[in-house]
Each structure stands twice: as C-alpha cells, then as structure tokens.
Amino acid sequence: MAERKVGDICGSSASTTSDDHPKDTLDLKPEDGDPESPEAQKDQDLKSVLVTSVLNLEEIDVDLYRGTHHWVPRTQRLFGGQIIGQALVAAAKSVGDNLYAHSLHCYFVRAGDPKVPVLYQVDRIRDGRSFTVRSVRAIQHGQPILICQASFQMLQPSPLQHQFTMPAVPPPEDLLTAEELIRLYLSKPDLAEKYKLGLNKLLAIEVPIEIKPVNPPVFYKVTASEPKNLFWVRARGYIGEGNMKLHCCVAAYVSDFALLGTALLPYPGYRAQFAASLDHAMWFHSTFRSDEWMLYECESPWAGGSRGLVQGRLWRRDGVLAASCSQEGVLRVKPVTRPSKL
Numbered sequence: 001m002a003e004r005k006v007g008d009i010c011g012s013s014a015s016t017t018s019d020d021h022p023k024d025t026l027d028l029k030p031e032d033g034d035p036e037s038p039e040a041q042k043d044q045d046l047k048s049v050l051v052t053s054v055l056n057l058e059e060i061d062v063d064l065y066r067g068t069h070h071w072v073p074r075t076q077r078l079f080g081g082q083i084i085g086q087a088l089v090a091a092a093k094s095v096g097d098n099l100y101a102h103s104l105h106c107y108f109v110r111a112g113d114p115k116v117p118v119l120y121q122v123d124r125i126r127d128g129r130s131f132t133v134r135s136v137r138a139i140q141h142g143q144p145i146l147i148c149q150a151s152f153q154m155l156q157p158s159p160l161q162h163q164f165t166m167p168a169v170p171p172p173e174d175l176l177t178a179e180e181l182i183r184l185y186l187s188k189p190d191l192a193e194k195y196k197l198g199l200n201k202l203l204a205i206e207v208p209i210e211i212k213p214v215n216p217p218v219f220y221k222v223t224a225s226e227p228k229n230l231f232w233v234r235a236r237g238y239i240g241e242g243n244m245k246l247h248c249c250v251a252a253y254v255s256d257f258a259l260l261g262t263a264l265l266p267y268p269g270y271r272a273q274f275a276a277s278l279d280h281a282m283w284f285h286s287t288f289r290s291d292e293w294m295l296y297e298c299e300s301p302w303a304g305g306s307r308g309l310v311q312g313r314l315w316r317r318d319g320v321l322a323a324s325c326s327q328e329g330v331l332r333v334k335p336v337t338r339p340s341k342l
C-alpha cells in the first residue's frame with residue numbers, strides 16, 4: 001500500500017495510505033465486506049444522514065440530478081452548505097476515479113426554496129490531462145439559485161509542500177457540544193422564560209453536524225470580541241473510509257455552517273436583520289475524514305458596505321491542513337434594543 005504523503009490533494013481514499021489505483025465512486029453503497037454483518041448493519045443504522053439523504057442525489061437524466069432537503073435555517077432559505085455539497089456531488093459524478101476535488105467557487109444568486117427540490121444541471125466544461133472542470137447550476141422554479149465551478153486533479157505529488165501551523169486548542173474530549181452548552185444554560189434556575197423558549201427551539205433543530213465551541217460564548221453577556229472563532233466540527237453519524245469526494249462534499253456542507261457569523265463578533269450592539277452568503281470558495285489540500293473531529297478556524301479580515309468577508313481553515317487532529325474556504329456575505333444589521341433598566 002503506497003504511503004500517501006501529507007499535502008496530497010483530496011485523494012480518493014479517506015485514509016492516509018491507499019492502493020495505487022484507489023476505488024473512488026460516489027455511489028453510496030455500504031462499505032466493503034458483508035453488508036449483512038452486525039458491524040455493517042450498525043454502521044448503516046448510524047450512517048450519517050448527510051450521506052443517506054442530503055448528499056444522495058437522484059439521477060434524473062445524464063448530468064441532471066435532483067436533491068432534497070434535510071435541515072433548513074430559521075431564515076427559511078435553503079442552507080448554502082447543502083446546495084454547495086449537493087452541487088459538488090453532482091459535479092463529481094461525471095469525473096473519473098483517478099481525479100480528486102481540489103477546489104470549488106460558487107455564487108448564491110437566489111434564495112433556495114425549501115418547499116421544492118433542487119435540480120443540478122452539470123456542464124462538462126473540460127477534461128484536461130491533469131485537471132478536469134465542471135460547471136453546475138442549481139435550479140429551482142426554472143431559475144438558477146447557485147452557480148458553481150468545481151475543479152478536479154490527478155494525483156500529482158510535488159516537493160513543494162508547506163502549511164501554516166494549526167492553532168493550539170483543547171481536544172474535543174475536553175469541550176462540550178453546542179447541545180450540552182444549551183442544556184447547561186437551561187439548567188440555570190433564574191433563566192428568564194423568553195430565553196428558555198429560544199434555547200429549546202435551538203435544541204430542537206436537527207442539524208446533521210456536531211459542534212464543540214473552543215471558547216463558548218458567555219450566555220446573555222455578549223461582549224465584543226475579535227472577528228475570530230474556533231470550534232471542533234464533524235458530521236453526525238458514520239461515513240467511514242469511503243471515498244474522498246464524499247468527504248469533500250460533507251466538508252463543503254460543514255464549511256458554510258456558522259462561518260458568516262464570525263464577522264458579527266466585534267459588534268454585540270447589532271444583530272443581523274438580513275444575512276446571507278453571496279459566494280463561497282473552497283480548496284481541498286489533504287485527505288481527511290469529515291465524520292471525525294476537525295478543528296474549524298474562522299476569521300473575518302474585513303467588513304464594510306453591508307458585506308463581511310470570512311475565511312475558514314479546517315484542520316485534522318494531527319495538525320494537517322485539510323481544507324480552506326473563503327466567503328463573502330451580505331450583512332444588514334440593526335441595533336440590539338435591550339429592555340431599559342428603569
């Protein structure tokens with residue numbers, strides 16, 4: 001088995017060692033081995049809903065797919081990460097086993113309608129010797145809601161390999177999940193009813209991602225902070241070694257979650273009146289498992305003109321940089337009105 005060096009682009013195997021010609025398909029069949037075995041059955045039972053439904057597109061025709069929705073934000077516009085993840089699945093379906101997703105660039109041009117499915121029309125722009133490019137239009141009501149270009153590359157190792165150093169943070173085992181933090185806040189005896197309602201609503205949302213904030217917010221005492229945020233993330237449920245294209249699609253889904261909010265951290269006196277991602281770009285650097293804890297380092301280098309620029313880096317636990325992303329979002333805010341003390 002060839003040992004895969006760190007820094008390889010998004011390979012077809014999620015482990016760090018792989019066969020010379022790794023199997024790489026996006027069909028979501030059970031893992032190798034006896035699908036009836038208790039272990040495989042357990043895995044199937046625990047299989048991440050991201051794999052079994054959100055990223056499991058129905059093929060309508062050649063290069064035409066249909067996706068359904070799982071979780072929709074309170075804004076009642078489709079979650080951008082879902083549309084990006086599904087678009088990458090559609091693009092990857094027409095790309096050979098020896099090619100790996102290394103980047104994607106998207107624009108969100110209309111709000112997604114949670115009441116109807118999304119169609120994904122794939123355009124095979126170019127099949128080059130090393131790079132293959134696909135263009136995908138996510139369509140609803142006959143109009144594009146997202147335009148996405150994705151590029152795939154053959155495995156081409158190089159002596160040029162470097163990366164930043166992963167931030168030093170506590171391991172996920174030492175931190176609480178978002179749900180555990182909410183339950184902690186709800187356990188406070190003097191918690192006002194209106195807060196209880198909001199927290200229970202948050203608790204009821206079935207987001208297919210687990211999150212452990214590295215610096216949990218001090219509830220109700222929102223103070224200004226640098227536009228930087230760190231949290232451990234992973235897909236809920238089991239995905240397995242599978243193939244890297246699938247893990248890249250899950251990472252694309254995860255990367256859009258809680259990213260734009262980084263730009264609001266320095267402004268506790270304001271809340272979002274209208275917030276939505278305008279674009280999203282992502283680069284995949286190394287193999288990783290999206291169903292294992294990864295550190296998501298988010299920062300916002302700039303905001304202005306009712307927009308915020310946010311950037312993210314996804315780190316493997318062993319310090320390898322797995323993926324990077326950048327996004328600009330529209331951020332229209334209004335002052336937070338607090339009940340007067342009088």
Ligand SMILES: CCCCCCCCCC(=O)SCCNC(=O)CCNC(=O)[C@H](O)C(C)(C)COP(=O)(O)OP(=O)(O)OC[C@H]1O[C@@H](n2cnc3c(N)ncnc32)[C@H](O)[C@@H]1OP(=O)(O)O
Nearest residue numbers: 077079080108109110111112260261272274275276277332
């Ligand atoms: C910050 C907290 C955390 C963030 C959580 C949410 C982020 C989650 C990430 C996502 O998943 S967002 C989903 C993916 N992205 C999208 O769905 C965006 C898709 N693109 C679009 O919907 C349109 O391209 C876009 C609205 C961005 C621009 O279209 P338009 O130029 O035609 O609309 P415009 O910006 O003029 O108006 C949009 C809304 O802002 C309102 N608006 C415009 N100017 C305003 C102003 N100056 N002040 C306040 N509101 C204003 C305007 O009324 C309208 O409200 P309504 O939709 O309720 O009518």
